[in-house]
Amino acid sequence: MKRQLLALLRRDLALLLLGGRxxxxxxxxxxxxAVATLFPFGVGPDPKLLARTGGGVIxxxxxxxxxxxxxxxxxxxxxxxxxxxWALRGIxxxxxxxxxxxxxxxxxxxxxxxxxxxxAALLGLDAATxxxxxxxxxxxxxxxxxxxxxxxxxxxxxxxxxALAGLLVxxxxxxxxxxGAGSLAPGGETGVALTAAVSLVLLAIAPFAGGAAVRAAxx
Amino acid sequence: MLFARLSLxxxxxxxxxxxxxxxxxxxxxxxxLAGLLPAFAGTVDTAGAAGLVDERPALDPHLPLxxxxxxxxxMDGHAAGAVERLGLGELGDVPVRFxxxxxxxxxxxxxxxxxxxxxxxxxxxxxxxxxxxxxxVEALVAEHCACGGLAVVASHQAIALPGAQRLAxxxxxx
Numbered sequence: 001m002k003r004q005l006l007a008l009l010r011r012d013l014a015l016l017l018l019g020g021r022x023x024x025x026x027x028x029x030x031x032x033x034a035v036a037t038l039f040p041f042g043v044g045p046d047p048k049l050l051a052r053t054g055g056g057v058i059x060x061x062x063x064x065x066x067x068x069x070x071x072x073x074x075x076x077x078x079x080x081x082x083x084x085x086w087a088l089r090g091i092x093x094x095x096x097x098x099x100x101x102x103x104x105x106x107x108x109x110x111x112x113x114x115x116x117x118x119x120a121a122l123l124g125l126d127a128a129t130x131x132x133x134x135x136x137x138x139x140x141x142x143x144x145x146x147x148x149x150x151x152x153x154x155x156x157x158x159x160x161x162x163a164l165a166g167l168l169v170x171x172x173x174x175x176x177x178x179x180g181a182g183s184l185a186p187g188g189e190t191g192v193a194l195t196a197a198v199s200l201v202l203l204a205i206a207p208f209a210g211g212a213a214v215r216a217a218x219x
Numbered sequence: 220m221l222f223a224r225l226s227l228x229x230x231x232x233x234x235x236x237x238x239x240x241x242x243x244x245x246x247x248x249x250x251x252l253a254g255l256l257p258a259f260a261g262t263v264d265t266a267g268a269a270g271l272v273d274e275r276p277a278l279d280p281h282l283p284l285x286x287x288x289x290x291x292x293x294m295d296g297h298a299a300g301a302v303e304r305l306g307l308g309e310l311g312d313v314p315v316r317f318x319x320x321x322x323x324x325x326x327x328x329x330x331x332x333x334x335x336x337x338x339x340x341x342x343x344x345x346x347x348x349x350x351x352x353x354x355x356v357e358a359l360v361a362e363h364c365a366c367g368g369l370a371v372v373a374s375h376q377a378i379a380l381p382g383a384q385r386l387a388x389x390x391x392x393x
Contacts, residue, residue: 089268
């Protein structure tokens, strides 16, 4: 079982990471930076306004960037018959979804945290805010990955699933966004802990919800 | 409802050839036997792991064949000679999406052989295969059964399986 899960993780990472077939992990990253770059053009170059709203912009951009690869997370493997082959080998859908959450997070979470540094510089955030943003992203992006994979599994059998997936992720990600961006407000430091708590709940639910969705779609 | 009051038993070392017209439910029967579809009523008892070959090869289309098969090798363990036996030795560098229907089918059979499952469930394994490859599939199934395995083959095509039971699915619902 352990050997099989390692093989799964290896394949998932090869597919989702930089240069991977389904990843184009660069794409969400460039998208994220583009949003952060465009924002000052939209609201004007007032440094105070940018510094006050910048952290929130980074969070919204992170959410949008995490949505981009959703339609490639589960659906192609269902169509290829991979899930059926794994089921025959006794590997539960829950395990597969759990491994995929990990791979999905590795493909965008750490990169996003690195990209948040130049984005923060563009928006003129001070050092303390940048630290809170980074801590918040570390706590929140695993939750975003869990929501993403869960919704990708739910919509895997549907026509027009990609657009629907984006729509479904947003309300589920609201708690992460509220606490994550809220941690940036004065006196909001506990927000990071709450973001981490929401992430943990989502990580605990995702394999079971996602696995059940894949099984239900098979029937 | 596809079929009802269907009862079958295949022992180790036996093969079963399921026939019937298109749409009668051969593929559904295979998926029910595999445990991938719930039967509306009734039970399936299987002793041992099952290997499935159906119309989807379950190989990453963008990867070269050797690497796509290597993924399953990491899952199932290595089987020496399966790839060469199925005439895929020269195709290792060709991305799966460029393979012909028959070559993909042979690749799926190589995966099945390497899986070493005692129960083989083959859904239209002869589709797209040339005469030589059909003979190869017949030989593989015969060997598998001789080694104590069992095989259920759903195919509307003739397939020579010595000593195989035949099950013709007809309209059992009436």
